[in-house]
Amino acid sequence: MQHLNTLFVGKVLLHFQELDSTNSHAQELLAKSKPVEGTIVLASAQPQGRGQHGSRWESEPGKNLTLSLILYPDFLPAWRNFVLNKAVSLAVRDCIAAFLPQKNVAIKWPNDIYVGDKKIGGILIQNTLQQSVIASTIIGIGLNINQTQFSAAVPNPTSLQLESGNEFALEIVLAALAERLEQYYLQLRAGNWEQLNTFYLQRLYRLGTNSVFQRIDGTVFRGVITGISDSGRLQISHDDFVETFDLKEVSFVH
Ligand code: BTN
DSSP states (O other): OOOOOOSSTTTSEEEEEEOSOHHHHHHHHHHHSOOOTTOEEEEEEOTTOBOGGGOBOOOOTTTSEEEEEEEOOTTSBGGGHHHHHHHHHHHHHHHHHHHOTTSOEEEETTTEEEETTEEEEEEEEEEEEETTEEEEEEEEEEEOOSOOOOOTTSOSBOOHHHHHSOOOOHHHHHHHHHHHHHHHHHHHHTTOHHHHHHHHHHTBTTBTSEEEEEETTSOEEEEEEEEEOTTOOEEEEETTEEEEEOTTSEEEOO
């Protein structure tokens, strides 16, 4: 393992050749013990990888990073859980951007990581609440690193190798990711939520750009993303007013 320049993230690294899902494994660990904060569960192959909204996360064995990080952000009220999402998205975005300095790397709301108009990484956060705070969280991260072919079912995927033409050592990307996750988590713990908001907006895909959206009922409209509410809803300005959307209520057309 590459030397890790962190205080706690990844200091305990549980590396498996294969796990159905690192998030599910982390859930099992949390159900029967209290893993050290910062524990990372890593799998080289993850045949039942879970994505957002019950989708699947496809990853060719040995080519990518699929991992889950366990944290105890009990300083965070449950209603502010989206700021955790912001901190994690920024960490993953900055990690990818560090390896693709010439590319435009952005966060597509709520937490897809995009290079140009293609998805390179996804995040699945599972919080456990206790008395209105987040007692524990499992931060699942899938990053496409050296995979160059994807099944047709995966919408507009890309990888570090596809974007750069180079192959990457997974442990180097992992170390870079762990460092950024810790940096942003410490900012969150220090209460710098407004700064995280500002950074997140600076990195938001299509902020301020005229785009076409579709509501869940199928209606299509042209508008501009103007921001994100504290609770994480997407704010889109169109026809002289701002409409806010929850997950799944809206999608980009182009
Ligand atoms: C998405 O749909 O964009 C989120 C994908 C999250 C995938 C990661 S891979 C590691 C972790 N374990 C899982 O089963 N899913 C997450």
